[in-house]
Amino acid sequence: MIVEEARYQRAFEEAVATRRDLHRHPELGLTEFRTAAIVATRLRELGLEVRLGREVMDEASRVGVPSAAELRAAYERALAEGADPALLRAFEGGFTGVVGTLRGAQAGPVVALRVDMDALPIREDASTGHPPAREGFVSAHDGIMHACGHDTHVAMGLGVAEVLAAARSRIHGSVKLIFQPAEEGGRGAVPMVRAGVVDDVDCFVAIHVGSDGESGTLYPVVTGHLASSKLDVRFRGRAAHAGGRPEEGRNALLAAAQATLGLYAISRHHAGRSRVNVGVLRAGSGRNVIPDEAFCMLEVRGDSEEIADYMLHRAEAVIRGAAAAAEVEVEIETMGRTTTADSDSALAEAIAHAAAGVPSVRVDLRPHQAPGSEDATYFMRRVQERGGLAAYMVVGSGTGGGHHTRTFDIDESTFKGAITVLCEAILSLGAAPPEAGRRRAN
């Protein structure tokens, strides 16, 4: 190992503490004000160059931005919970991205690690059977929960920062630590990519804890991320007294029901997985009123951009057709997108090589099935299209309930191996970049 074990042990212990604090204060996508402020503060303390907010997020590329009221409430809560007001201003309006850069002593490539920071609109299990509740760090934000482990990603990212900041003399090239907001819904990556955050990156790694992986095992060859589009749909009709003047109504709920059936009935694509889901439908205001408004949240997915585009095209036709049939207005808004991307085996192998000497860690180079969609894929595609290498690595960490459930929990002991392997790999990659990464050095 390039760095001594005791250093990793300290970083691990701090990561556990950080994770528990974040777990207790979860924040939804694009409202990670407190989280981002903690990240930025810590990175500055460690001496990294830090860029924030609009510097690292392109405004025009944002979709699915929360309402002004939601942004405001989360902002106030972060303030109330002690976030640095000066930093917060940089994030105002939902620009909650942070990028820290550590320039090494020697020339070499740019190696980036990307973690995501947002939580989910899920009410966490508060029973003592659920470890975070038992240990006292259950969510203090009602109805919001780190049910996908992004708290652990931030904690590990800061752990890596800590170790590498102290090992700057051994860094070749530079290290970029990317803290992305709003992975859920596929909203945070594109604005950071469009802001050029990875335009100089030679080797890129994104991580995700995986409750279906084995604790102590890392899987740097993840495949099968689904391309997806997330849509919000609003039907607007005309209300009428359902008993007295039914013919005067234009029924938005009926349009939404027709659209729902039509969406689920879309012919699937022969070339791979194709998915559609209407996850939320809210319509109408009173029992005896022809409903004049309906709102749907839906998504389509596919094993490739082509399939996802086919599903999207068909979905739009179905929605507009249902609106036309009911003679109601309709508005379709894209709330997020994800794409597909494959991990480069050269990079995965370099990670495996770096992990060789690390105790109690195993690297499994076989393809690991991605659980769903991920917008880290936009970073990966950007890096690869400029000639760099990219990998998406699952940190096996099974414990509690599945992802996106009220009892989701992970095995904190896995942080240590992950931080260690990431640091060792980053240092190795700088010193001896794999083929594709070699051509460009800062």
Added chain:
Amino acid sequence: MIVEEARYQRAFEEAVATRRDLHRHPELGLTEFRTAAIVATRLRELGLEVRLGREVMDEASRVGVPSAAELRAAYERALAEGADPALLRAFEGGFTGVVGTLRGAQAGPVVALRVDMDALPIREDASTGHPPAREGFVSAHDGIMHACGHDTHVAMGLGVAEVLAAARSRIHGSVKLIFQPAEEGGRGAVPMVRAGVVDDVDCFVAIHVGSDGESGTLYPVVTGHLASSKLDVRFRGRAAHAGGRPEEGRNALLAAAQATLGLYAISRHHAGRSRVNVGVLRAGSGRNVIPDEAFCMLEVRGDSEEIADYMLHRAEAVIRGAAAAAEVEVEIETMGRTTTADSDSALAEAIAHAAAGVPSVRVDLRPHQAPGSEDATYFMRRVQERGGLAAYMVVGSGTGGGHHTRTFDIDESTFKGAITVLCEAILSLGAAPPEAGRRRAN
């Protein structure tokens, strides 16, 4: 009575024979070649002025015309069954209307009687429990049946012609006997109205046997005919192998299913009865092929033209929306229409007056609910809008199964009373037309 009873008895006996011959040889709407030829031949024998085919039917107003093959097959059948080839030529292409005029000795108004001639695509019950089968005049045309009694209307119409031809000296004004094709589906009346057939009519009566009326009772005040539109809809998509290339298909059957649900879900109108029915749906060719064709036969109805128009407007939106959702082509064809009309009470009362001396006949002047839709209403509206009087009279005639069933049957003995009352009323009306009919005399 103006005419002696024995004359009516003879006309009645002939009417029964005529009816049984027609019942045995039923013909669908616009293919009543044999029927119309029999009618025209008989009217000429009786000395009426006879107009035929295109003389009494406006070509541009026709909808729901059978295919050339269907027209041809029915034509050949009529020839084979001995219809006069010279007459048939006048009906070629489905112009099967006949109008006979009897000019009276004295001046007076124009009084018209309208009967319809077409049968239904129903397979008649051939068991001995069914009187026409027992008596040997069950339909000889497989799958076609006089299941609504139009055979009896023609028979009574010819009975009236016979009596009045012999009573010409007592006719004031003139009498018009209108034999209309294609009442089923609402296709025959409009072309005759547009050809001007009732433009000179002062008093107009249409008749219909009614299995829900009492035998021996006439109901000259029928109300509640529903306005309606009959539509044929063809969806055309794209076939594809359902297992191998589902995404390449554009599913016409799915469009038809969506349309069906949307149609039945149309908000009904507060102002009266509103109906919609998809009576027939045929789609697809093979189990494992995404269906590329679907065909629907549907109708909308309403208590008023306004309601029927509302239903029609919504139906078209639903159908086009469903097609758009499935990305298939659609073609909507109007196959028939009916409207509403009310009987004039002055005319109904005149009929009741004429019936006063007729034995075993009762006239019920209370409003009688129409069983469904009727295109005689177009004649009625035309006569009324020109200042004439119109009535729709049900001839109570209950016996066998309901209208449009395989066991429909009527009480032939009612012909006599009906012929008698019609003749007596026509003669009386000419001599002493009610108020509204008085203003114009030929």
Added chain:
Amino acid sequence: MIVEEARYQRAFEEAVATRRDLHRHPELGLTEFRTAAIVATRLRELGLEVRLGREVMDEASRVGVPSAAELRAAYERALAEGADPALLRAFEGGFTGVVGTLRGAQAGPVVALRVDMDALPIREDASTGHPPAREGFVSAHDGIMHACGHDTHVAMGLGVAEVLAAARSRIHGSVKLIFQPAEEGGRGAVPMVRAGVVDDVDCFVAIHVGSDGESGTLYPVVTGHLASSKLDVRFRGRAAHAGGRPEEGRNALLAAAQATLGLYAISRHHAGRSRVNVGVLRAGSGRNVIPDEAFCMLEVRGDSEEIADYMLHRAEAVIRGAAAAAEVEVEIETMGRTTTADSDSALAEAIAHAAAGVPSVRVDLRPHQAPGSEDATYFMRRVQERGGLAAYMVVGSGTGGGHHTRTFDIDESTFKGAITVLCEAILSLGAAPPEAGRRRAN
């Protein structure tokens, strides 16, 4: 007039004040704690015998009772707004009915007046164009509004109590003033009927202000109240990750969409108006989760109990079939019912007679179309089935927006005529009851 005009003028002025206070403090059905306490207090002050809560409402007959939390919150609000705590206890749990009885000096029949007290979940227009806002009595309870005029009914009912309490010497028999909760949704009448509230009533009158009636005109012959059932439906399926394990889900939203289409597609009844409406649908929790819960609020209506029962039967089949198709659980809860009832013309004529001498009031005895459904019909049916007379009277009172809109408003000046006619009629009815009411006197 039996009572002098000045007395009516004072009652009118108080009614306006009462109405404005109630308008400012609207309460939803079965939570009319403050309103009922004001009513009970006032009736007691006036010397009426007062029965409350469970004395006048049968617990087992209640449906659509708000949740414990909603009942609690409304109760606390009433307390905070100064309602008498001792009285409130009688209403606890949503037993908010009040009945006051005034026994006359002479023998005679029992004459009852019924008014309703509940408001609607509508946010009142707060702009100065809306008179209650301009005059300072716009709703102080956010999202709740007296948008159907029940505040005016209570005010008029208390006005009648006031006048009659001072005129006891002229009362023959006794007068019952029934203050009913929860007319909206059809929930309040049945428990009062089942508690026997009208079992001794000879003449029964229910009133309703009508924005489509003319100010100054009373319509005591209202017809066409639709029988109805109000249903809440909950579908419960199984959540699953829509991208990762779609087959593990059981889609409650899909069941609700299928049910919605099936409900609107129910064949309407030939015998009269038949209505169905899914007014509210809420389903699902997240875009990428197969929805495991769906909630629908719906209603069916018909021109007769038979039609409404047919619609209800079909609705239940459709809902259960949709649940079975989606393999989800379903629960159907009846939230309210209304029935049909006709006003007795003898009673209506008696009212007209009493109104003859009242200045600036007109009584229109022609049938007046009911705007929708009403559960006062249960009182009417009960009184009529025991041999009494019943009438439903609309107090014409047009001004602002339609019923159930944010800008609903009425013409307060109409209170005076209504109070006057009601008092004069009640006194007359006692002195000279119409035929049917004569048989029983207290």
Added chain:
Amino acid sequence: MIVEEARYQRAFEEAVATRRDLHRHPELGLTEFRTAAIVATRLRELGLEVRLGREVMDEASRVGVPSAAELRAAYERALAEGADPALLRAFEGGFTGVVGTLRGAQAGPVVALRVDMDALPIREDASTGHPPAREGFVSAHDGIMHACGHDTHVAMGLGVAEVLAAARSRIHGSVKLIFQPAEEGGRGAVPMVRAGVVDDVDCFVAIHVGSDGESGTLYPVVTGHLASSKLDVRFRGRAAHAGGRPEEGRNALLAAAQATLGLYAISRHHAGRSRVNVGVLRAGSGRNVIPDEAFCMLEVRGDSEEIADYMLHRAEAVIRGAAAAAEVEVEIETMGRTTTADSDSALAEAIAHAAAGVPSVRVDLRPHQAPGSEDATYFMRRVQERGGLAAYMVVGSGTGGGHHTRTFDIDESTFKGAITVLCEAILSLGAAPPEAGRRRAN
């Protein structure tokens, strides 16, 4: 090569003639009376032991049997076209399977070749652009076409019989030639498997021409056959006059439309391809009648038995739920099934080895994607579960339109290579069976 080239040339020429005769006289599944009679006659002439009809088809396992009328009509046609009446009797009722066995001079394993014989309900292109039409062997059976190449399979199977019958001295073990009816719809294989036809088989090969393979190339490793179930569904409701008594109807068409939407909306399975298709829907009899009957032909498919079973289970729930919602009766009949199966590589390699010396033939051992479903898989599974080897081989043969189209055509020149390789492989397999086949010799 074991047999001289001239022998293959003669067999090839006869195969072309046979194919053209069969192409001109196509027969639907379970009505292959003429085809089976030709096969049996020829096999007997060649000296094979021939088993027929019920000897090789288990009656209880049959599904999707044509109606008695259809069977009768096809039988009469075969008689009229000169099929041997004595043989035909063995096939009566649709038992149209034939198995010929050739016992070799030496001991050895049982090697089987299976071909299918049925045609499709497709009207063949009769234009001169279509080679069978140009060459004079276009289908003489209107609306029936060998659009999937089973005519060529029979021709090649008889070609193999001819060569091997003349080479009996070189056969080790025995050769079974299986001529299966009704592959389309998945109806013919299971009854033959249940009759024990392959219970003694050590090596089994099924063939299929493939318009997407290259002419001259054989693909003995076909993967991805979809498991499937084919269902016919009949909904039976109650007719009613749509205008007059809509509430009396129970709408079977509506049930079918609801079922259609529900079927297409079934959540797809994460573990592989899942398909559903409603290929045919026919419902209703008249425009103005609530439809009392609806008939659907549908299928579900999956990449595994588990997935297909999941789809089948969901489909049945959807269909029964839709029927319950509409209160109509429903009957679901299984019309056919297919399963999955993998080719054994040892057998594929043996075929490749035997093909090594054959001129102008190439064997491609890479996995070749199956185009859809196949019931040969039941034979394969049976052979494999008893320890034998099985392979499904595509004979690349691209020319005209795709499978199941009106212009499907194949390259006849490929017959020669296929017959040659099959004969050489069968002879080799007998002499030197691959490992798994060795254990059992006759």
